[in-house]
Amino acid sequence: MTWVAWRQARSAGYGLLAVTLGFTALALLERTEELSGMTRSLSIYLSLFVGVLLGAPLLAQEFEHGTYRMVWTQGVTRVRWLAGRCAVALTITLAGTAVVHGAVIALAEGGRGRPALLPAPVDGLDTAGLSPYARAVWMLALGLLAGAVLRRTVGAVAVTAGGWMATQLLFDNGLPRWVPDGWQDDFWAVQLGASGLLLGLTALAVVGTLFALGLRPALPVRRPAVTLVRPTPIRPD
Amino acid sequence: MSRPPSRVAFAVLLAVLVGSGVVAVLNVSADADATTRGIRARELARFTATLPEPTGPYPVGTVAWQIDGTGRPDPWRPGQDRDLTVQLWYPAQDRGESAPWAHPNVARQAARRYGFAAESLVALRGHATEEAPVRRDAGVLPVLVFSPGDGGNRTDNTALTEELASHGYLVVAVDHLGDALEGSSPDGQLVGRTKPELPEDISREELTGPAVVAQVEVRVADVRAVLDALGRVAGTGPSGAPATAEHIGVRGPVPVGLAGRIDLGRTGVLGHSLGGATAAGAAYADGRVRAGVNLDGLVAGPVAVEGLDRPFLVLRQPSHTTRIDPSWETFLPALRGWHRVVTVAGSGHYSFADLGLWARAGGVDLRTSEETYRFNFGAGDNGRATELTRALLVGFFDAWLRDRPVPAVLGGPDPQYPELTFG
């Protein structure tokens, strides 16, 4: 399953690799005062790429090309197939996010010995700490859900992009306002709170995806017990 | 059972996953660390802020006044007259208890803005005695009006205003209310900033654009209103008698010996940053002004093109060049009176304000990049920068308001002042 999942994610993976390299190049460019903070502030777009390149087409393309009928009738259950594909997509997502995050910290800002932007927990909510990872995972899951429900790549991409903007709005405007006063300066409280929120949304999206695929996980469905009986032969007179 | 194990693919996947997990943990902890350092700097900057002792021969007295803006509408507070608050420093007869640097309301809020613990600034005292009688042997006092930087308060440059007072000047610093971030009435009631904000990343062109010009114009009018009010104070009351001058539009105690000692015939203006532009503008607009100093500020309005025919001093930090400030390109060549452009090596923009003295101890650097820090606070010792600025200001005004010889510090390169370059 691993190979199949990787083979299917390959082109999206290369796309994301290119994006990652782009960010690394940006980070190397970010050496002058004018560009200070550029890589970090642009890194919010990584999750958009994750959702649009990796998440949205993952299921939408299967439906659009009808290949789900081929792959779901192989000897591997839908749940296992989806788990395999998600595992690979998740790995690519986390690796890409880690590389870009690392480029921000080590290349763009590490050279100057201190972060360029105020990474106060509330201000740095969208680019610092755990939230880039939580955000990327959330976008992946949203892309999956959109693909499973809409079954069209273009639509799924559009919904995912819309979801990204909504998330961005939430992080820019909503969340910083709602953080209670005492937590404003507590990095872990703010990060865990925000990431927890996103991971909660992710979990909902995953459950929604499973439902949309007709898979009812973990919910014990009580089916009426059924017994087969032979019909009593009726002797014609 | 011929399913070939895809162990290689699985192993690669696992390795990448574990690897990125490790990198992620390192990244997150680096961010957490950086953030925590930032918070620590902001939260835990508990230090003892100090101001250097004035070097002049006289002790210093201080008092705050409200100047009524009767008949002059306030552009930043529609429907109100443009009232102003000013702080006076002057040579005092005796040295008494030092007054606080600023009212606790002002100090607390400024500390919060800088990321200092409130006590650091609330506990800070200058070297002036409140309402002290004016020094009798100081003679008639030349007047210097000080305009602080954009958002600055009347006490933001106390290290300089006290110094000038200790050398025998009446220094009047203005709270441009509605512009000052922690502007306040004489009794410490805060008046918020209501003027329209200039864009944070203001472009080179916008720097001399109409928005800036309009704001400087308001400030210039403020300075002229202060001069008018001082004129009214100078012309009242018997010499030496304390008086309250409500009928002349000035509210606040007049220190013993002040009335009649205000020599508006020898008036200078100076200011920091946007206040520097105000100084240049006031010198251009008001014939009463005989000399002016711009401390690392731009120039806006007609003066930027037409220049001045009176003595004018420009102090700058090394990064403030015509490359980032186009106003100097036309202004400097148009100066026709005695003038100097003096660069203070190692200084930054806030080296000309009290904040520069506290930047390191207050940990302001931790939240900006090195380059931004250098622009704001310089690479060198701001104590030394303050020392040099004081010497330059005293020397300049002594020369042009008191007819003393131009001192060595202003004369040109001097081995005693290796930090100063002229051009």
Add this chain to the structure above:
Amino acid sequence: MAELPAVLLTGVGYRHGRTPALRDCSLSVPPGRVVGLIGPNGAGKTTLLHLMVGLLRPDRGEVRIFGREPGGDPAILDRVAFLAQDKPLYGSFTVAETMRLGRHLNSRWSDELAAERLGRLGIPADRPVRRLSGGQRSQVAITLAMAKRPDLMVLDEPLADLDPLRRHEVMSDLMALTAETGMTVVLSSHVVAELEETCDHLVLLGDGRVQLAGDLDEVRAGHHALSGPASLVAALPDAGTVVHATRTGEHAGLLWRSDRPPPDPRWAVRTPAIGDIVLAYLRAPEASALPRPTLLRQVSPGLRPVQTAPTASEESR
């Protein structure tokens, strides 16, 4: 233990949104049969096949493949191959990669079978699927299904887009594999002639309902083409049913369903061709001849559902 039916549908209903696609479909296919699923376009063939392979779940009734529910059960997934009508494949995969996919996802996969068949058909292994001709793509898809070595092979209109030579190739390989493995095959078509030589079991689907289902010989033996005076029609015995009748003047021609021909010697009796039987049923959508399979009886929930398929003990009762 008695052999479980390869395919067992009991009272299956399915709706696409509000439109009913299948209504009360019941059928039982013994293992080893080659089943022709015949019906006009839109009769619900594809829906029925999707239900069989677990791509859809019935709204009502039960689907059992070798006694188990299809779709989620890996034991069944490994035993069932499905070829959808448009023969979907990943266009970016090469032929070899497509086969590698089959090998990775199926435990009974035969590399030899795949390599032999693709080599014999001259399909280049390193070419991406999207650059193959339509016929070659179909052959790759069919190979993917065959190399899985399924116990039940479900093919939706497998011959629709193939020329006669390719049809022969496909059916030849399919029949060889059937002979070799004894697998059950279900293939759909709207052309009965296409399947006459290959099928031994017929399921006729009309308008979402199973009209006719059974072994081809039984179907043939149970129907009689009668011609004779129209006046005799009313006197036909009750033990049979007129599926379809035509009248020209005093003469009547009918398809008569019964175990034996009518006793009246004035009828000219002929054994009808399977194509004629199918045609007669298609012309009379209300007619149906169902060898009623096993019935389902609901047991109150809470009782342990012990059996989901007939077992030896059931059989011997």
Add this chain to the structure above:
Amino acid sequence: MYGVLEFYLDRHAGIPTYLQLVQQVGHALRVGALHPGDRLPTVKEASAQLAINPNTVLKAYRELERGGLVEAHPGRGTFVRVGVAVPAVPDHPVLRDQLTAWVDRAQAAGLSADDVVALVNTAVRRSYPQRTGEVA
């Protein structure tokens, strides 16, 4: 391999497929294309070659077995019975030669191939009234 016998299918003959296979085995024996002891194509080979249901082949072979012509050796295949007594045509060279000469004469007399077949069928029907099929 089934080089010995290759089945063919006449889809328009109106004769059930299994019966065509049965007839072809009988015909092959008569013309000497098959000999006692020869192996018939396996069910897989035959159904692949003709693309027909293996059960049809099985049914034909069972029919042949019932007629005593062949016998199945499980695991090895289906073989023509060794002791089978077939009035094999090769055993009657004189009759064959005479028929060949007769056909030559009919051709010389201007009869078409169809005419010849019709004549032969008439003769066969007269002498073998129990038989129903056509010769060609």
